[in-house]
Amino acid sequence: MFSLTVRRHFMIAHSLPREAFGPAQALHGATFVAEVSFRRRTLNEDAIVLDIGAAGTMIEEVLAGLNYRNLDEHPDFAGKLSTTEALAEYIAQSVAEKLKDDPDGGQLTGIDVTLRENPDAWATYTLDLPVA
Numbered sequence: 001m002f003s004l005t006v007r008r009h010f011m012i013a014h015s016l017p018r019e020a021f022g023p024a025q026a027l028h029g030a031t032f033v034a035e036v037s038f039r040r041r042t043l044n045e046d047a048i049v050l051d052i053g054a055a056g057t058m059i060e061e062v063l064a065g066l067n068y069r070n071l072d073e074h075p076d077f078a079g080k081l082s083t084t085e086a087l088a089e090y091i092a093q094s095v096a097e098k099l100k101d102d103p104d105g106g107q108l109t110g111i112d113v114t115l116r117e118n119p120d121a122w123a124t125y126t127l128d129l130p131v132a
Contacts, residue, residue, distance in 0.1 A: 002043060004052065008056070008059050015028065018081070035112075041107075041131075087115055
């Protein structure tokens with residue numbers, strides 16, 4: 001199995017209005033490093049998993065809809081908690097949608113999104129994809 005990982009960062013504001021989140025119940029900011037890994041069983045005819053530039057563009061387009069936004073007001077998170085884990089899933093699903101337009105997208109077996117809040121805390125969501 002091969003993988004390619006591309007990393008970008010983004011900043012959001014949000015609140016997590018449940019007792020379990022302690023001080024994070026209040027509106028606060030967070031800066032995330034998003035690492036998106038693309039998995040594939042075999043390399044394509046150019047001996048790559050996916051074009052790095054295309055992968056970066058897809059990730060940037062997804063993150064542009066989140067960057068500098070208050071997720072409490074974001075329509076995709078209405079009535080939902082925007083935890084790190086939920087954000088990782090959202091990014092994976094959004095990138096998977098963009099892969100449908102990429103010639104190599106149908107050969108990928110999965111996407112892993114790791115969101116790092118700081119060097120000591122992160123969450124990962126793994127999305128398996130159907131291979132064409």
